[in-house]
Amino acid sequence: xxxxxxxxxxxxxxxxxxxxxxxxxxxxxxxxxxxxxxxxxxxxxxxxxxxxxxxxxxxxxxxxxxxxxxxxxxxxxxxxxxxxxxxxxxxxxxxxxxxxxxxxxxxxxxxxxxxxxxxxxxxxxxxxxxxxxxxxxxxxxxxxxxxxxxxxx
Numbered sequence: 001x002x003x004x005x006x007x008x009x010x011x012x013x014x015x016x017x018x019x020x021x022x023x024x025x026x027x028x029x030x031x032x033x034x035x036x037x038x039x040x041x042x043x044x045x046x047x048x049x050x051x052x053x054x055x056x057x058x059x060x061x062x063x064x065x066x067x068x069x070x071x072x073x074x075x076x077x078x079x080x081x082x083x084x085x086x087x088x089x090x091x092x093x094x095x096x097x098x099x100x101x102x103x104x105x106x107x108x109x110x111x112x113x114x115x116x117x118x119x120x121x122x123x124x125x126x127x128x129x130x131x132x133x134x135x136x137x138x139x140x141x142x143x144x145x146x147x148x149x150x151x152x153x
Contacts, residue, residue: 015083015094022077024102028070032083032094040085040092044068047079047098075100101134 014033022028034040042065044052052059052068060069070077078100085092126139141148 015096017096019097019099021099021101022070022073024073024075024100026073028073028077028098030068030070030081030083030096030098031066032068032085032096033066034085034092034094036085036087036089038087039064040087042066043084043086045082045084047077047081070098073100 014031016031030044032042032044034042044059044061044065046052046059052061054061058071058074060071061067062069068081068083077098079098081096081098083094083096085094124141126141128136128139
């Protein structure tokens with residue numbers, strides 16, 4: 001197939017980020033860039049294969065649809081987003097994996113400082129919950145700003 005200097009099919013996509021963690025209830029940006037002549041149009045599908053269009057209440061597209069903003073990350077946004085580039089010569093696709101996670105949250109009952117009277121033993125409890133599909137990592141404990149090792153636990 002021969003193309004003139006005035007035309008070229010969409011080239012390989014540059015996507016960012018890939019495999020990044022999006023924080024629940026926060027804004028998250030996905031980018032997808034393709035080359036080609038004429039300049040290809042870009043379309044997006046979310047992790048449930050829903051075509052994202054301008055005016056979608058959950059997402060925002062920039063002027064050329066190169067940047068997709070997830071306005072308020074939900075658990076349902078975890079998965080693979082697909083961007084498709086198309087001009088009259090060809091169509092190319094790329095995917096971006098999104099992992100939805102939650103940061104640790106401190107509750108009003110969280111213990112900030114504790115001084116043990118008379119150096120007696122005491123027990124501290126860490127209450128935590130993982131996001132759906134996430135593995136809960138063990139907590140990191142500190143004493144006077146220093147990480148406690150297994151020897152002290």
